[in-house]
Amino acid sequence: MPSLTSATDAFLASRAADGDQLAFGVLVRRHAPFLVAFATRLTGSRADADDCVQEALITAWRRLPDLTDPEKVRSWLTTIVSRKATDRLRSRKISEEIDEEMVSGRDDPERAVVASSQMDALKKVLGELSEELRVVWVLREVGGHSYDEIAVEVGESAATVRGRLARARRTVLERMEEWR
Structure with a gap:
């Protein structure tokens, strides 16, 4: 069995879907920097980005059993973050929030x-x-x-x-x- 840090996203997602918190933690550490940067660009705020990513990861943990293609876990996480960021932007005026x-x-x-x-x-x-x-x-x-x-x-x-x-x-x- 491969070590978790060197395992593929698909392997980690499958393990995490079965309740393996360590596997999910590796996925989070692997993809969080990109997800935070992505959310920051969408929301214009690092604090909002951190909140969006945290909410997205909670959603992802709950919905991992529904993930149909573990090979595309990064894309799936990005989509969840994008939705969370959009929800956040809808709840405030975007013209005041995009980073100058x-x-x-x-x-x-x-x-x-x-x-x-x-x-x-x-x-x-x-x-x-x-x-x-x-x-x-x-x-x-x-x-x-x-x-x-x-x-x-x-x-x-x-x-x-x-x-x-x-x-x-x-x-x-x-x-x-x-x-x-």
């Missing part, structure tokens, strides 16, 4: 006023995107993930990701026209 670090040059004093206004406009636009479009946009434009990586994370094909990203980019560009 998403606008480059924010430390440049000459661009500070423009960056602040631009950030307000970007917050508004991102808040109007559907969850599906916002997730792929954040993963690609902020996180720098490849289409294939995003496809794995959201559990869709790379072609679907490309289509969603194209729609998200088009919407952001159209609504940010005054800043071009």
Whole structure:
């Protein structure tokens, strides 16, 4: 039997579904850094991201027996985190919560006023995107993930990701026209 730290996600998920808390702990340690970074980009707040990930992991522990494809545990966890983040964003005004670090040059004093206004406009636009479009946009434009990586994370094909990203980019560009 392999050691838990070197075991595959599928093996760990199967063991955890049978109630093995140590196996679940290894999955958590393995994927938590990515999940927190992902949730931070979605919510714009590290504190909210930590809460979303914690809630998602509680949900995942309870629903592990329902996981149909243990090979895709990371994608499954990402989907749960995405839903928790979306729920959190719906419960408050997104325009006040997306991290201003998403606008480059924010430390440049000459661009500070423009960056602040631009950030307000970007917050508004991102808040109007559907969850599906916002997730792929954040993963690609902020996180720098490849289409294939995003496809794995959201559990869709790379072609679907490309289509969603194209729609998200088009919407952001159209609504940010005054800043071009």
